[in-house]
Ligand SMILES: Cc1ncc(C[n+]2csc(CCOP(=O)(O)OP(=O)(O)O)c2C)c(N)n1
């Protein structure tokens with residue numbers, strides 16, 4: 054059943070003209086600054102496309118949301134962005150919307166519903182769908198506009214997001230600004246099908262092509278689109294046919310375009326067309342229009358003059374706001390308390406995980422689980438088994454096989470106020486979502502200077518030892534730690550699995566929570582009383598005086614087995630479970646190594662670039678004087694993971710390899 058939503062009244066024509074003129078004047082002035090070398094980085098002018106931005110935003114409320122592109126100044130101004138703060142951002146000043154951290158391609162103003170411009174072509178589309186999911190789940194009548202270019206319509210992200218928005222009927226208007234070009238590539242050379250708009254047909258959603266240089270047509274189509282969206286409860290795809298009047302970016306001289314094209318489109322300049330239409334229709338006088346132009350020119354000039362007085366960004370701000378909730382190194386760790394009889398139950402790792410999820414979901418409606426085959430099937434490793442009956446399909450959502458979409462919608466919905474718990478079926482598949490995870494989730498808080506948070510947890514199983522072969526066995530935990538902005542947690546025991554997941558579910562940062570296939574059915578004591586284990590605290594799971602074994606996840610099991618064997622030979626190994634890779638508890642490992650004077654790292658990620666190298670470097674920095682043996686590493690060999698058990702064993706860590714490596718280290722000690 055549809056509903057009629059009263060749209061906000063349209064701004065008067067002179068106001069629309071003023072907005073278009075503001076964008077034109079802003080872009081013109083700042084492009085000059087950019088070409089003169091006074092702005093850092095690049096510059097993408099939206100001159101020629103003002104009617105799309107202004108026409109689309111004309112029917113939005115402040116609480117409606119916009120997600121933009123690398124060519125986003127116009128969208129920002131049309132959504133109500135402040136000229137001075139936008140300009141200041143382009144100059145790299147702290148007064149800018151992103152305090153100089155974002156620059157021209159990464160600005161946000163959530164207070165005015167502008168949820169970020171984005172330097173990744175197509176990257177904002179799943180984010181917009183996720184924001185729409187949050188609006189829908191919160192029963193808000195708002196809409197999201199997702200702006201993107203013709204080039205972005207060829208990204209997988211576009212297709213995954215459109216499909217997901219269509220199946221869940223999300224309130225998002227996808228607006229493709231087809232400006233004829235993706236850098237130097239003409240649309241027709243790289244785009245199949247009758248039109249980009251027609252791609253909507255494939256997803257069964259409403260679609261329409263429109264003249265993107267005709268402000269009134271854009272206003273009308275977007276207004277109709279929003280109304281349709283509310284009536285049909287379905288997303289809409291609009292293709293605005295327009296033209297990029299300037300070069301792609303600062304350095305582009307447009308040498309690949311012919312003069313005919315230039316003069317044809319120059320005659321269709323959207324600002325001049327609207328100006329003429331207002332005059333011809335007696336809706337504004339020359340005097341009124343000129344007065345608007347003078348007023349805007351003065352405003353741009355005032356902002357410009359003010360920007361010249363601003364000081365450069367202070368270097369000490371460069372490393373601030375990387376994380377929305379900081380690491381708490383001295384937080385109390387309840388898991389250090391030994392459990393007494395009656396205080397715990399023996400539980401499997403998977404059960405402990407499910408308990409943490411259930412406890413969060415029972416307390417707070419914002420949590421929902423989101424992933425492939427997590428409903429009836431319970432997920433590939435059955436962590437969500439049995440939950441569907443209790444929580445229903447609203448709180449447990451089976452998704453298409455669309456990893457980029459899964460993570461992207463988690464990102465957007467987390468930004469919109471939800472608490473998504475995403476599941477990636479095998480960690481290997483997370484690579485399909487790296488863009489959303491590492492370019493978006495991990496960076497948004499920082500690049501928008503703390504204005505946006507992405508509190509999501511992505512759970513995923515890693516690991517070999519099961520013969521699944523190269524695409525279903527990898528440990529990518531170390532790989533994820535190379536980029537700041539994202540927590541990486543790798544629990545070993547069922548107690549930690551529950552206590553760490555409980556903490557992660559309350560984190561304000563994005564988290565990748567890495568489980569291990571070989572641990573799901575392993576049992577251990579889990580306290581009846583819920584506990585939250587702080588992130589970034591390694592755990593000494595076996596004390597010893599002769600050497601430190603630093604491990605995580607399933608490698609802790611192997612390290613303990615190795616320690617047992619070594620003990621028979623009189624070598625007492627201390628086993629330290631890192632538990633988290635970000636934050637990384639270098640201190641506990643260094644202190645342990647300082648006591649034992651020797652260290653072997655044990656990881657299942659590949660040797661080269663693994664976390665063992667990072668720990669080795671840190672320990673020699675922190676405890677060099679105490680060591681009297683070389684730090685050695687046990688890791689997966691630098692080959693893809695083979696399937697046959699004999700081959701897999703040959704390249705993955707084992708207790709025997711750990712024992713041999715320990716002996717080698719101790720022999721060198723002499
Ligand atoms: C994922 C990704 N690939 C490539 C680029 C480099 N790049 C920047 S803009 C652009 C063209 C985008 O074309 P379109 O989506 O039509 O937007 P327009 O520049 O025309 O506004 C490219 C290839 C990028 N920023 N991100």
Ligand SMILES: [Mg+2]
Nearest residue numbers: 202203234235
């Ligand atoms: Mg384009």
